[in-house]
Amino acid sequence: MKIKLATLALLSFSGLLTGAMPAQAKLSVIAATPDIAALVAEIGGSEVTVDTIAKGTQDPHYIEAKPSYMTKMSHADLVVAVGLDLEVGWMPSILRGARNPKIAPGSNGFFELGSTIEPLEVPEGKITRAEGDVHPFGNPHFTLDPIRMGIAGVALAERLGQLDAPHAAAYVTRAKAFQKRMADKTKLWQARIAKSNVKEIVTYHKTLTYFFSRFGLKNPAILEPKPGIPPTSGHIMEVIATIREKKIPLIMVENYFDPTVTNRIKEDVPAVRVAVVPVAVEGAPGIKTLDDLYEKLVATVEGK
Amino acid sequence: MRRNIIYVLVLLFSLSSLAAFAAAGAGASKAFNPDISANFLGLVLRDTRGSNLRTDARHNGISFQEGELQFTADVDPYFRASALFSVAQKDNSTDFGIDPEEVYAESIALPVVTVRIGKFKAALGKNNQLHTHAYPFIDQPLINQDLLGTEGLNEAGVSAAALVPAPWFVELTLQGLGTNNAKIFNSQQSGDYAGVASLKNLWDLSDSATFEFTVFGTEGPNAGGGQSYVYGSDAIMKWRPAEGGKYKALIWQTEYLRGNLLRQATPQLSGIASWLQYQFAERWWVQARAEYEGLQPKSMELGSKRKQSLLLGFFPSEFSGFRVQYDHLLADGQKDGHDIALQWNFSIGAHPAHAY
Numbered sequence: 001m002k003i004k005l006a007t008l009a010l011l012s013f014s015g016l017l018t019g020a021m022p023a024q025a026k027l028s029v030i031a032a033t034p035d036i037a038a039l040v041a042e043i044g045g046s047e048v049t050v051d052t053i054a055k056g057t058q059d060p061h062y063i064e065a066k067p068s069y070m071t072k073m074s075h076a077d078l079v080v081a082v083g084l085d086l087e088v089g090w091m092p093s094i095l096r097g098a099r100n101p102k103i104a105p106g107s108n109g110f111f112e113l114g115s116t117i118e119p120l121e122v123p124e125g126k127i128t129r130a131e132g133d134v135h136p137f138g139n140p141h142f143t144l145d146p147i148r149m150g151i152a153g154v155a156l157a158e159r160l161g162q163l164d165a166p167h168a169a170a171y172v173t174r175a176k177a178f179q180k181r182m183a184d185k186t187k188l189w190q191a192r193i194a195k196s197n198v199k200e201i202v203t204y205h206k207t208l209t210y211f212f213s214r215f216g217l218k219n220p221a222i223l224e225p226k227p228g229i230p231p232t233s234g235h236i237m238e239v240i241a242t243i244r245e246k247k248i249p250l251i252m253v254e255n256y257f258d259p260t261v262t263n264r265i266k267e268d269v270p271a272v273r274v275a276v277v278p279v280a281v282e283g284a285p286g287i288k289t290l291d292d293l294y295e296k297l298v299a300t301v302e303g304k
Numbered sequence: 305m306r307r308n309i310i311y312v313l314v315l316l317f318s319l320s321s322l323a324a325f326a327a328a329g330a331g332a333s334k335a336f337n338p339d340i341s342a343n344f345l346g347l348v349l350r351d352t353r354g355s356n357l358r359t360d361a362r363h364n365g366i367s368f369q370e371g372e373l374q375f376t377a378d379v380d381p382y383f384r385a386s387a388l389f390s391v392a393q394k395d396n397s398t399d400f401g402i403d404p405e406e407v408y409a410e411s412i413a414l415p416v417v418t419v420r421i422g423k424f425k426a427a428l429g430k431n432n433q434l435h436t437h438a439y440p441f442i443d444q445p446l447i448n449q450d451l452l453g454t455e456g457l458n459e460a461g462v463s464a465a466a467l468v469p470a471p472w473f474v475e476l477t478l479q480g481l482g483t484n485n486a487k488i489f490n491s492q493q494s495g496d497y498a499g500v501a502s503l504k505n506l507w508d509l510s511d512s513a514t515f516e517f518t519v520f521g522t523e524g525p526n527a528g529g530g531q532s533y534v535y536g537s538d539a540i541m542k543w544r545p546a547e548g549g550k551y552k553a554l555i556w557q558t559e560y561l562r563g564n565l566l567r568q569a570t571p572q573l574s575g576i577a578s579w580l581q582y583q584f585a586e587r588w589w590v591q592a593r594a595e596y597e598g599l600q601p602k603s604m605e606l607g608s609k610r611k612q613s614l615l616l617g618f619f620p621s622e623f624s625g626f627r628v629q630y631d632h633l634l635a636d637g638q639k640d641g642h643d644i645a646l647q648w649n650f651s652i653g654a655h656p657a658h659a660y
Contacts (some may be wrong), residue, residue, distance in 0.1 A: 019502055041344075055511060057547040062622075066514060066660050067473035067506045074416075074467050089622075093441065093657045099467050101413050129623060188355075230586050258586075268430065 028162050030073050030103075031082040032091065033060050034281040035143035036113065038290050040080055043157050043175045047167045053094070056282030059256040061133065061228070065090040069259065071099035076162055079103045080156065083112025084119055084192050086140035108162055114140060116155035117148040120209055132226030144187050144279060145210035146294050150179030189298045190215055196302045201250045202239060202272075204231075204257040211297055220246055223253075223261060231261050240268045248272065252300060254279045275300045341653035343437040345369040351643035353633070356599075368393070369647065370436050371546025376656055378412065385409040386656075388435065405435070405458065405644040406643035420463040425456060427463070427502035428520050429559055429575075430457040431537045438658050440557070440581060441615055442520045442629045442647045445563045446597045451534065453487045457522065459498070460484075473506040476642075483524050488565060489526040489531040498524025498532075506660075511546040514660075516538070528567030536561040543660075553583040573597070579613075589617040597601070607636035623651045 003039070010020070027048040031037035037052040044050060053069050054060045063231050073079060073094055091277040094105060103109040119138025127134050142148045157175035161168025193215045201212065204223045212219050221242040242248065243265065251274045253259040262274045277300050278284035278293060287293050338575035347369040353361045366632035377564040378384045408422025425433045431448050443449070448456060468474035479500040483489035489498045493646035502520035509515055521535035543561055544553040562574035575597030583589050591614070597607030611633045619625040626648050 055546045057549075059550055063552065064660055065657060066508070067475070067504075068508045070467065070512070071470075071473045088658050093659065096418070097467075098411070099414065099416050099418055101415055104412060129621075133621075173333075255545075256550060258548075 003164075007139070020092070027077045027160065028075055029078045029080060030076045032079070032087050033143070034283070035149075035290065035293070036080050036082060036279040038293075039113075039149060039156060039178075042178050042290070043171055044160060045151050045170065045174055047164060047170065048160070053090075054280075056278060056280040056284075056287065057256060058246075060086055060280070061089065063087070063090045065093035065097070067097060069094045070099075073098035073103060074100050076100060076103050076109070078109050078111065078159070081112045081114075082109070082140050082143065083114025084137045084140035084142075085135050108159070111156065111159045112303065113152040114138075114142065116152050117142050120213060123208070124265070133228030135227075139206055139209045141192075141207045141279070142210045144208060144293075145214045146182040146189075146290070146295070147214060149209060149290060151180040153178045181291075185294070186214065189294060192298055194303050195219065198249055198301050198303075200246055200248045201301070202243060202248055203251070204253045204261075207254045207264055208252060208297075211294075215298075215301075220248065223251075223257075236261065236264055237289055240265055243269050243272055250275065250301065250303075252277050255283050273303065332614075336377070338375040339654035339656065341374045341651060341655035343370075343372040343435075343655070344650045345371070345373075345437055346648045347442070348646045349643065350645075351622075353639070353641040354643060358398055359396050361395045363528040368400075372435060373436060374653075374655065376654075379409060382411065382413045383409045384412045390436075403453075417464055417466040420465070421461075423458065423460045424463065425458045426461075426479055426481060426500045427504075427553060428452070428457050428463070428500055428521065428522055428534065429536055429561065430518065430540065430557070431559055432458075435649070437649050440579065441613055442645050443594055443631075444611055445559065445575070445577035445593075446611055447559075447577060448597050449599060449617065451487060451561055451563045451573050451575070454483060456535075457481070457485050457500075459489075463500075471510075471615070473504075475502075475504045477502040477504070481524070482657070483526075488522075488526065488563060489524040490535055492527060493525070496525045498522055512549070513541070513543045515541050526565060526568055530565070530567030532563065532564040532565045534561065544633075551583070551586050553581075556582040557581075572588070575609075578596065587619045589615075589619070591615040591617070609633065609635045623655075625649045635656070 019056055021165065027044065029040050029044060029048050029049055029050045031040050031052045033054045034056040037050050040048060040050045041076060051072055054063050081091055095105065119142065122138035123134055123136060144272050153175040157171035158172040160300065198217065200218045200220050202221045203219055206222060206227060221238060221239045223231045225232055249272065249273055250264065251262055253274065253276045255276055255278050259274065259276050265272060266274060278287050278296060281290060281293050282289055287296055313442050314562045333417050348366045349364050351364055357363055372388055372622055374386065377385045382571045387407040388405045390403045391400055394401045399456065404423060406424045408424045410420040412417050415601040427433065431444055431445040432452060459481040461479055463477060464545045465475055465477040468476055481498045481500060482490045483496045483498050500522040502518060504516070504518040506514055506516040517537070517539050522532070523531060526532045539558050543558045558576065558578040560576045565571055575595065577593060579591060579593035581589055593610040593613040596608070611631060613631045615627055615629040617625060617627040626646070628646045631643045
């Protein structure tokens with residue numbers, strides 16, 4: 001009886017092993033965030049299918065590693081992540097649970113775009129968690145910089161071409177077109193922001209660092225006292241003092257944070273403008289592409 | 305005692321070796337160091353039916369509840385290894401001992417299936433697979449403690465967990481284990497084995513909600529020369545809104561366990577635990593649990609237990625937490641028990657993410 005049971009169990013498992021999914025004509029790509037998914041769709045065109053894990057309204061640091069994501073990744077040819085430790089709390093669990101050697105870290109089927117760009121705010125010397133949720137490899141929110149995304153797009157095209165050689169040239173062509181479009185639009189966006197006379201902006205988290213760096217904006221105060229730590233009343237008072245002293249005209253609250261903390265600031269400094277902004281594609285209605293996202297951020301700075 | 309000293313020495317030697325590698329500053333050496341983390345749990349307890357003896361592992365007053373040291377790394381292109389050592393007070397003593405709670409290697413290069421070998425927590429329900437610092441409440445449900453023991457079903461063996469091709473998440477797990485569990489598989493024959501099977505399903509109800517349903521069971525020999533059977537199911541509903549999900553969430557979990565232990569002193573024991581966990585602010589949770597144990601036939605005249613628990617949790621960050629829990633225990637033929645406990649948990653190092 002025991003032998004029969006063991007045989008049945010072995011047969012069940014061998015059936016599962018050989019029951020691989022049918023070969024797909026298109027590359028199946030899973031993106032960690034909607035920004036990455038938008039870039040994959042831009043470069044991959046009709047040669048890829050793309051699905052995403054995080055939603056545009058979710059904080060990408062704290063995504064729950066739902067088993068259903070493992071099912072999605074079990075069929076994937078390529079997983080594209082932000083990297084720079086943004087997904088360290090959830091991506092490894094999903095990758096392991098997917099049981100798909102094609103997308104194992106270190107293989108061609110796993111690609112972190114953070115490795116292709118020059119990161120900002122890379123901490124120097126020893127870091128500790130007393131400084132909050134510090135990323136040891138630098139700020140991971142580079143998807144808000146159109147120029148860096150252009151560079152990442154070219155690197156992504158190369159990786160797609162390695163996995164799908166017949167379409168390699170098409171991927172490179174699309175990536176270069178995207179990079180040029182971003183470069184051209186960035187000049188226009190820079191001119192609009194320069195004209196707005198907004199030079200300094202308060203944010204909730206260091207999410208907009210790359211956007212500000214690209215567009216010559218400064219971020220002299222942050223509502224979080226330390227990365228990942230909710231605002232305290234004492235810290236809010238310091239932020240209010242900074243806003244008054246520097247006459248900061250705008251607070252941009254990333255859409256996955258609670259904006260009610262800004263009510264207190266508004267009471268003390270009625271002149272300051274508060275805007276809840278999407279910081280990812282799909283983060284607000286009508287934000288379907290990276291172009292839409294950057295346009296929305298620029299328009300917010302302009303006060304439109 | 306001698307064995308514990310050896311464990312401590314081996315552990316200290318390992319840590320000092322790793323520290324030496326790190327101190328050497330050689331980039332390549334550091335890159336290959338395992339992820340190391342430690343959890344420290346402390347407890348202040350006041351239980352009307354609890355022990356006032358410091359030699360009891362669970363006693364009234366303040367105590368260092370448990371420390372967990374975890375090492376995790378890829379071994380090579382084929383395997384990943386994880387070792388978790390638990391440091392806790394031994395019963396009938398004020399000494400502390402180190403136990404290898406989970407030490408295993410598992411495949412990372414096989415498609416569809418993960419094969420694991422070593423000592424690990426068996427796939428016998430959600431609760432049985434949690435480490436102490438990850439329990440939803442300060443303690444395990446009554447039925448888990450009374451049927452499987454305080455350490456749960458945690459044995460040396462082999463496991464294969466396959467992802468079944470389906471539109472939703474389906475995982476089939478089969479395990480073969482040694483029989484060292486004092487409660488259910490206490491056979492003295494070293495050649496005896498127990499089998500475990502689990503079928504886990506999870507459906508995405510929306511971007512914000514999931515429903516998980518698992519059935520599981522195990523069979524193996526006991527000291528009375530009979531077979532022990534344990535089976536059960538768990539159902540978990542989780543809700544965390546896709547918008548505003550940093551600040552609110554709701555979990556409803558129910559787990560049922562039943563044991564038929566042939567030729568044992570307590571031949572049948574079953575119980576159910578159900579609880580709600582509600583996150584009402586970024587760092588705050590409130591929870592309530594109801595339990596019933598003793599669903600065996602009344603003709604056997606075995607006592608039943610009921611328990612209600614309330615918990616308030618405050619988590620300054622994902623690496624620290626404070627929880628206060630009140631329990632009301634009603635057991636047939638005994639005075640009502642009331643206890644209140646404050647637990648703290650600190651986590652340092654690179655702790656692997658918990659399962660969903």
